């Protein structure tokens with residue numbers, strides 16, 4: 060469905076060009092949920108931007124359904140890390156959600172907007188302006204806008220990073236439900252190990268400088284997953300352990316300060 064072969068990206072740095080990604084191979088099958096983990100600055104957002112056709116690669120081949128990506132492909136929608144800059148402040152919530160489907164006739168558009176707002180629990184706030192909402196609600200508006208477009212591929216950059224634990228858990232479950240129901244392919248960037256293991260069919264860890272995929276791990280946990288039961292399984296805990304180790308945490312080590 061969406062893939063890159065031998066991808067490399069070089070960006071301008073203060074002291075000349077910097078090689079950010081090198082030799083990255085990633086194949087994401089139709090309907091698969093793949094998470095990308097890695098420390099801050101490892102190149103996760105860069106990888107996602109290249110897959111979404113928002114940034115060009117320096118080398119390698121990037122394809123969607125076998126076609127080379129040059130610019131954002133049809134049906135591939137990106138949810139950005141920075142929600143504050145992705146909503147239009149002069150449009151109501153409802154009209155922000157409708158932004159990507161304005162070519163549809165009004166009845167279809169209204170029903171998709173209603174459905175998407177219900178999915179993220181914001182039906183009651185549809186007439187308000189985004190800047191009157193909390194940060195978490197604004198991020199849910201951005202997610203609703205992506206869902207209303209019924210994407211084939213959803214590229215998400217730390218979409219739940221700014222949310223409280225309860226909202227985060229509920230959106231994780233809504234996302235897994237929607238992805239399963241619609242067969243959407245998801246590439247999900249996160250720095251949250253538990254979230255990556257909980258949601259994914261497979262996860263990859265970006266590491267090194269320039270970064271490539273240091274670990275690729277299948278997550279064969281049964282679906283649908285459950286916030287309590289899944290996280291108590293021995294195989295969930297083992298996977299989590301393995302990923303922490305790949306990210307460089309020593310077993311038993313605690314963050315200080």
Ligand SMILES: Nc1ncnc2c1ncn2[C@@H]1O[C@H](COP(=O)(O)OP(=O)(O)OP(=O)(O)O)[C@@H](O)[C@H]1O
Nearest residue numbers: 070071072079097098099100101102103104105106
């Ligand atoms: N537009 C740009 N021009 C030059 N360098 C950039 C640009 N965007 C990102 N970089 C550099 O590329 C590297 C990877 O950045 P990227 O944003 O992809 O990391 P990330 O893994 O998403 O980090 P985070 O977890 O903090 O979001 C960093 O060293 C960053 O400084």
Ligand SMILES: [Mg+2]
Nearest residue numbers: 103104140216
């Ligand atoms: Mg990032």
